[in-house]
Amino acid sequence: xxxxxxxxxxxxxxxxxxxxxxxxxxxxxxxxxxxxxxxxxxxxxxxxxxxxxxxxxxxxxxxxxxxxxxxxxxxxxxxxxxxxxxxxxxxxxxxxxxxxxxxxxxxxxxxxxxxxxxxxxxxxxxxxxxxxxxxxxxxxxxxxxxxxxxxxxxxxxxxxxxxxxxxxxxxxxxxxxxxxxxxxxxxxxxxxxxxxxxxxxxxxxxxxxxxxxxxxxxxxxxxxxxxxxxxxxxxxxxxxxxxxxxxxxxxxxxxxxxxxxxxxxxxxxxxxxxxxxxxxxxxxxxxxxxxxxxxxxxxxxxxxxxxxxxxxxxxxxxxxxxxxxxxxxxxxxxxxxxxxxxxxxxxxxxxxxxxxxxxxxxxxxxxxxxxxxxxxxxxxxxxxxxxxxxxxxxxxxxxxxxxxxxxxxxxxxxxxxxxxxxxxxxxx
Ligand code: ADP
Numbered sequence: 168x169x170x171x172x173x174x175x176x177x178x179x180x181x182x183x184x185x186x187x188x189x190x191x192x193x194x195x196x197x198x199x200x201x202x203x204x205x206x207x208x209x210x211x212x213x214x215x216x217x218x219x220x221x222x223x224x225x226x227x228x229x230x231x232x233x234x235x236x237x238x239x240x241x242x243x244x245x246x247x248x249x250x251x252x253x254x255x256x257x258x259x260x261x262x263x264x265x266x267x268x269x270x271x272x273x274x275x276x277x278x279x280x281x282x283x284x285x286x287x288x289x290x291x292x293x294x295x296x297x298x299x300x301x302x303x304x305x306x307x308x309x310x311x312x313x314x315x316x317x318x319x320x321x322x323x324x325x326x327x328x329x330x331x332x333x334x335x336x337x338x339x340x341x342x343x344x345x346x347x348x349x350x351x352x353x354x355x356x357x358x359x360x361x362x363x364x365x366x367x368x369x370x371x372x373x374x375x376x377x378x379x380x381x382x383x384x385x386x387x388x389x390x391x392x393x394x395x396x397x398x399x400x401x402x403x404x405x406x407x408x409x410x411x412x413x414x415x416x417x418x419x420x421x422x423x424x425x426x427x428x429x430x431x432x433x434x435x436x437x438x439x440x441x442x443x444x445x446x447x448x449x450x451x452x453x454x455x456x457x458x459x460x461x462x463x464x465x466x467x468x469x470x471x472x473x474x475x476x477x478x479x480x481x482x483x484x485x486x487x488x489x490x491x492x493x494x495x496x497x498x499x500x501x502x503x504x505x506x507x508x509x510x511x512x513x514x515x516x517x518x519x520x521x522x523x524x525x526x527x528x529x530x531x532x533x534x535x536x537x538x539x540x541x542x543x544x545x546x547x548x549x550x551x552x553x554x555x556x557x558x559x560x561x562x563x564x565x566x567x568x569x570x571x572x573x574x575x576x577x578x579x580x581x582x583x584x585x586x587x588x589x590x591x592x593x594x595x
Pocket of ligand 1: 499500503527529530531532540545546547548552553556557558559560561562563586
């Protein structure tokens with residue numbers, strides 16, 4: 168901004184000063200004592216400035232007795248600038264107030280219960296839905312939220328301050344419905360807590376999961392019986408010849424169905440409950456080394472394996488599920504690589520993390536499929552997956568097991584070049 172030194176106010180002040188000074192000098196000349204006239208003039212000028220300042224001060228204090236412009240000259244100009252600034256600030260404050268009122272009105276209209284709490288988790292503000300669902304009242308403002316919502320899981324969740332996953336509450340203040348609780352920090356230690364009613368959604372997902380688990384469980388027994396009879400019939404000499412082939416196929420399909428049911432059951436178990444027992448300290452180097460033979464058996468000697476395993480690497484976790492992660496990824500590398508292909512399996516320590524990697528130079532995966540690979544029954548090539556004994560559930564199981572170990576599956580792949588499936592586990 169360019170600042171003009173000789174503003175209108177300064178010019179007015181100077182003009183007044185020069186004119187009155189000439190007048191004082193003229194009067195001094197008339198009375199014959201210019202110095203006396205100058206002293207009088209100086210006193211008059213200072214008194215006038217003090218008076219103007221006082222008027223200006225009273226105007227700023229705004230007691231209503233002094234109206235703008237409170238004075239003339241430079242002070243009038245300053246007064247004009249101050250009042251212009253004040254008007255613009257008032258306008259800005261009005262806009263801010265309007266926006267905040269609009270936001271509050273929108274939040275009030277939401278069906279989700281919203282509460283804003285301060286640094287010490289004291290209630291600052293809540294919407295209408297919170298008033299109804301959580302039975303909050305204005306008397307609760309300023310009180311700690313946990314004094315009102317005495318739900319131990321909720322209190323623990325707030326204290327832990329790990330809000331990545333929402334908290335699921337099966338009932339709330341006597342309402343027998345499922346709610347998800349999401350917390351976000353928005354200003355210093357202030358938090359916005361949102362209670363969403365997810366009852367219908369949660370129930371239908373639960374019904375679907377239970378149905379799959381129950382159906383898989385119920386189908387297991389009849390399938391075992393059918394498989395048993397088929398195996399007996401294959402062994403019977405009377406069936407040699409024209410029945411041999413259909414019986415072999417029935418046997419193959421019953422095995423496939425059994426592995427599908429087993430995988431569906433383990434997936435349901437992984438989704439609905441925590442891994443059983445306590446995590447233990449596992450020597451993953453030994454665990455992976457013990458899988459070298461079974462990996463070669465999986466490939467029936469058709470692939471070249473290169474195991475590069477760093478010794479004595481430990482992680483905290485669950486042994487059987489981790490074996491399932493390793494075998495699933497190795498089995499996929501075998502099934503999606505041509506015969507004679509290379510497969511590299513690595514285990515190494517880097518920055519306190521145990522890295523597990525399976526690399527193949529097989530068919531690879533086009534970029535558009537990568538994000539969906541861990542969905543249940545997502546297959547790029549249905550026929551190949553089935554022909555190689557795949558169920559379409561392997562990577563979904565891997566994803567869930569790794570999530571239970573606090574980590575995730577990384578995939579990098581290029582169509583026609585090959586793939587690397589990897590994960591990182593915290594070293595113990
Ligand atoms: P499936 O039993 O069909 O192998 P998965 O869940 O293990 O099921 O894998 C899902 C899909 O991801 C597979 O059908 C396949 O298309 C693709 N896939 C998995 N691993 C690889 C790999 N190493 N190379 C190429 N494609 C793969």
